Amino acid sequence: MGILEVKGVNKRFGGLQALGDVNLSVKENTVHAIIGPNGAGKSTLLNCLVGKLIPDSGSVMFDGQSVLGRKPHEINQMGISRVFQTPEIFSDLSVIENVMIPCFAKRDGAFRMHAIETVESEKDIVEMAEQMLLDVNMQDKRNMHAGSLSRGDKRRLEMAMCLVQNPKLLLLDEPTAGMARADTNNTIDLLKEIKDKRDITMAIIEHDMHVVFSLAERITVLAQGTPLIEETPENIKGHPKVREAYLGEAQV
Amino acid sequence: MFGLNQKDTKFLLIVVTLTLLTPFLLNPFPTDSAMAQFNAGYPALMQRFAIYGLMAIGFNILFGLTGYLSFGHAAFLGVGSYSAVWMFKLLSMNILPAIILAMIVSGLFALAIGYISLRRSGIYFSILTLAFAEMSYRLAYSVLTPITNGETGLQLNLNDPRVLDGVADTSSLPVPGLFGLKMNSTYTLDIGAWSFDFNVGFYVCAVIAILGFYMSLRIFRSPFGMMLRAVKSNQQRMNYTGLNSRPYTLAAFVISGIYAGLAGALLAAMDPLAGAERMQWTASGEVVLMTILGGAGTLMGPVLGAGFIKYCENIFSKINETILHSWFSFLPDSLESVVVWFFARFVGEGWHLTLGVLFMLIVIFLPGGLVEGGQRIASWWKNRGKDEDSSNQPAE
Numbered sequence: 016m017g018i019l020e021v022k023g024v025n026k027r028f029g030g031l032q033a034l035g036d037v038n039l040s041v042k043e044n045t046v047h048a049i050i051g052p053n054g055a056g057k058s059t060l061l062n063c064l065v066g067k068l069i070p071d072s073g074s075v076m077f078d079g080q081s082v083l084g085r086k087p088h089e090i091n092q093m094g095i096s097r098v099f100q101t102p103e104i105f106s107d108l109s110v111i112e113n114v115m116i117p118c119f120a121k122r123d124g125a126f127r128m129h130a131i132e133t134v135e136s137e138k139d140i141v142e143m144a145e146q147m148l149l150d151v152n153m154q155d156k157r158n159m160h161a162g163s164l165s166r167g168d169k170r171r172l173e174m175a176m177c178l179v180q181n182p183k184l185l186l187l188d189e190p191t192a193g194m195a196r197a198d199t200n201n202t203i204d205l206l207k208e209i210k211d212k213r214d215i216t217m218a219i220i221e222h223d224m225h226v227v228f229s230l231a232e233r234i235t236v237l238a239q240g241t242p243l244i245e246e247t248p249e250n251i252k253g254h255p256k257v258r259e260a261y262l263g264e265a266q267v
Numbered sequence: 268m269f270g271l272n273q274k275d276t277k278f279l280l281i282v283v284t285l286t287l288l289t290p291f292l293l294n295p296f297p298t299d300s301a302m303a304q305f306n307a308g309y310p311a312l313m314q315r316f317a318i319y320g321l322m323a324i325g326f327n328i329l330f331g332l333t334g335y336l337s338f339g340h341a342a343f344l345g346v347g348s349y350s351a352v353w354m355f356k357l358l359s360m361n362i363l364p365a366i367i368l369a370m371i372v373s374g375l376f377a378l379a380i381g382y383i384s385l386r387r388s389g390i391y392f393s394i395l396t397l398a399f400a401e402m403s404y405r406l407a408y409s410v411l412t413p414i415t416n417g418e419t420g421l422q423l424n425l426n427d428p429r430v431l432d433g434v435a436d437t438s439s440l441p442v443p444g445l446f447g448l449k450m451n452s453t454y455t456l457d458i459g460a461w462s463f464d465f466n467v468g469f470y471v472c473a474v475i476a477i478l479g480f481y482m483s484l485r486i487f488r489s490p491f492g493m494m495l496r497a498v499k500s501n502q503q504r505m506n507y508t509g510l511n512s513r514p515y516t517l518a519a520f521v522i523s524g525i526y527a528g529l530a531g532a533l534l535a536a537m538d539p540l541a542g543a544e545r546m547q548w549t550a551s552g553e554v555v556l557m558t559i560l561g562g563a564g565t566l567m568g569p570v571l572g573a574g575f576i577k578y579c580e581n582i583f584s585k586i587n588e589t590i591l592h593s594w595f596s597f598l599p600d601s602l603e604s605v606v607v608w609f610f611a612r613f614v615g616e617g618w619h620l621t622l623g624v625l626f627m628l629i630v631i632f633l634p635g636g637l638v639e640g641g642q643r644i645a646s647w648w649k650n651r652g653k654d655e656d657s658s659n660q661p662a663e
């Protein structure tokens with residue numbers, strides 16, 4: 016039994032079958048990569064996991080509980096954090112505030128009326144956020160306006176916002192897209208370090224095979240909304256079905 | 268100090284000082300001079316500055332921080348006024364019970380309206396609040412006449428019970444007060460050609476407005492305030508971060524509704540009557556204009572915007588053709604009548620035109636409102652100093 020169990024999930028957009036009978040099992044404390052050509056339904060699958068979309072049929076169980084029908088904030092409070100394909104950050108807030116907000120969510124739950132004390136007086140939160148910025152090597156950008164960061168830094172910030180919550184399951188949708196090679200390698204190192212240090216499960220969508228093979232323990236190949244195979248990285252290289260998926264896409 | 272950092276404490280103290288010195292600051296011209304009509308230091312207007320400033324401060328907590336634009340806040344202003352007048356009629360002419368009831372009732376009202384309206388965001392939210400306010404206005408105007416006294420408005424009566432005040436002099440209507448201190452009593456200080464009015468009502472409003480400002484400052488700096496800014500910045504990210512944005516926006520809505528209700532109670536405390544027109548959509552629009560004009564999301568902006576609009580309303584509407592003629596009498600007659608005709612469109616009844624033009628200019632050239640204007644002047648001033656410094660250095 017994996018920490019995340021997706022069974023028979025279907026999702027249609029009008030005439031388009033975005034997900035067709037998807038089954039996926041992600042084991043606890045592993046890194047599971049989901050790869051596949053553009054439009055394969057990878058992001059749609061993540062959307063079904065975090066409450067952004069509701070599948071037409073099927074079940075999604077996390078940690079023994081169904082996530083279907085729950086609101087996004089409830090699903091996050093269960094222990095699932097997500098990095099989006101296009102970075103979702105609080106652009107109008109400072110970098111440190113961006114990291115403090117998830118700390119508050121983690122400590123105080125979905126809502127708490129703390130309207131009197133200043134933000135700075137919450138010493139533990141400030142410390143936690145600053146440590147996280149140190150971990151992602153962004154401490155020098157602490158007081159910058161998040162909206163003015165480079166694309167790569169926005170991704171790193173979003174990742175920091177998810178990691179600081181210490182989630183049980185971290186969903187990463189192309190975390191290194193748009194990053195320079197050096198930043199990509201830093202990200203790989205960061206994720207490796209996190210994985211070694213904490214009990215965390217990751218599901219990662221990536222087009223960059225270097226990232227996939229550096230991190231993943233299991234790989235699922237998705238094509239046209241359906242999983243083709245699930246294998247270890249060693250067995251997936253040069254697998255005919257994988258070739259077929261990518262080449263088939265190219266021919267169409 | 269006061270749970271604020273040094274910079275904010277300084278800021279608060281400056282605001283307090285300026286507010287308490289208002290009677291001096293707004294009467295810069297000698298009483299008999301031609302410029303005296305630009306003086307704004309008379310009690311009725313100063314009270315309005317404080318009251319509408321307070322309302323705008325509260326509105327800014329909702330609109331400035333969360334970005335949810337309510338077009339129905341006049342409803343809470345009206346509810347506050349009605350509640351206060353009822354307290355004056357039934358309980359006592361002391362303004363404290365009136366203020367407390369107004370805050371409770373407007374808070375509950377805001378809770379109900381906000382709970383429904385906040386199910387939508389953006390323009391749909393605005394329309395919902397507008398619809399609720401118009402409904403309240405219509406109800407107050409006709410259906411709820413037993414409570415609101417309809418068209419005439421709710422007023423004091425000689426034979427109101429006023430159970431706490433006991434049997435009083437029945438020859439004239441009583442005046443609202445604070446433990447015996449009458450709201451309408453004014454001490455006039457004459458210094459040379461100047462005269463300054465110190466009015467109890469104004470100082471009561473000013474102290475409450477300062478408290479309101481202080482509360483808003485605390486909210487701005489608190490985690491709650493940060494969450495409200497997060498709502499405005501990226502509500503989706505907030506939800507996927509495990510935060511339920513709905514109770515945050517609802518709390519902001521209720522707080523701003525209570526501010527409006529408090530402002531309504533103060534209006535009634537200055538002049539104990541309440542009419543339905545206080546709830547009309549134009550009144551809701553006014554507080555929106557105040558906040559945008561001054562600078563939404565800034566601490567001082569709404570107060571400046573409120574002052575600006577109330578100043579224009581009172582001063583420009585007072586200027587009439589006779590005054591214009593006296594100003595332009597140096598011109599040849601034919602030219603004078605043309606100039607006077609032109610300017611007359613912008614004053615008196617036409618002051619809305621002036622306000623409209625100023626509003627457009629500010630929104631186009633200073634999207635951050637008067638506060639942005641102030642910041643630009645300040646930074647220009649600083650840079651000017653720097654340029655001088657650097658040009659001076661080689662000379663030394």
Ligand SMILES: Nc1ncnc2c1ncn2[C@@H]1O[C@H](COP(=O)(O)OP(=O)(O)OP(=O)(O)O)[C@@H](O)[C@H]1O
Nearest residue numbers: 028031033051052053054055056057058059060100
């Ligand atoms: N909200 C939506 N409404 C309609 N169609 C959608 C929606 N979201 C996704 N789709 C369609 O579903 C299909 C799968 O999209 P999805 O974004 O999941 O692909 P992906 O595997 O993430 O691709 P990429 O690698 O380009 O990110 C695409 O054809 C897309 O156009």
Ligand SMILES: [Mg+2]
Nearest residue numbers: 057058059100
């Ligand atoms: Mg995608």
